[in-house]
Amino acid sequence: MFIGEYSHNMDAKGRVSMPAKFREQLGTVFYLTKGLDNCLFVFPEEEWRVFEEKLKKLPLTNKNARGFVRMFYAGATECSLDKQGRVNVPQILRTHGGLEKEVKIIGVGSRIELWSEENWDTYNNPDNISYEDIAEHMAELGI
Numbered sequence: 001m002f003i004g005e006y007s008h009n010m011d012a013k014g015r016v017s018m019p020a021k022f023r024e025q026l027g028t029v030f031y032l033t034k035g036l037d038n039c040l041f042v043f044p045e046e047e048w049r050v051f052e053e054k055l056k057k058l059p060l061t062n063k064n065a066r067g068f069v070r071m072f073y074a075g076a077t078e079c080s081l082d083k084q085g086r087v088n089v090p091q092i093l094r095t096h097g098g099l100e101k102e103v104k105i106i107g108v109g110s111r112i113e114l115w116s117e118e119n120w121d122t123y124n125n126p127d128n129i130s131y132e133d134i135a136e137h138m139a140e141l142g143i
Helices: 020-028 045-056 063-076 091-097 117-123 133-143
Strands: 002-009 015-017 030-034 040-045 077-079 086-088 102-109 112-118
Touching: 002 015, 002 020, 020 040, 030 045, 030 063, 030 091, 040 045, 040 091, 045 063, 091 112, 102 117, 112 117
Parallel strands: none
Antiparallel strands: 002 102, 015 086, 030 040, 030 077, 040 112, 102 112
C-alpha cells in the first residue's frame, strides 16, 4: 500500500526520484498516465491490469466511457526506474500535471499520484476542500 506525502525536485530532463519506500512496491515495470484533478497516476503493473479490466467493461456505446478510456490510454506510458530510482516523465504528462520543478508524490493506497506543488497546494487548501463535507458523502459509497 502506498501512503504518505513526499517532496522531490524534477530535473531538467523531466526525471523525478521516487521515494525509497515506494520503489519496491512499484516493481520493475509500472504505468504512468494522466490522472484526475490535474495530477498524474502511477500504477504498479498488477494494479494497472486490475484497472484495465474495469476499463474493458465500460460500454463502447457510451460517449463518456469512450472519453474516459481514451484519456487514460492515450497518455499512458510503461515505465521503469533508473539506477538512481528516478522515473522519466514524458513532456505530454508533465504538461497535463503542470509539473515543472517541485513535485509532490502522494501515496493513495493502490496507486501513487504526482502533483505539481502549486496544484497540490490549491487542491489541499482548506477553502477548496472540506474533509467533513467529503466524509458526509462517503456514507453514500459505503464508508
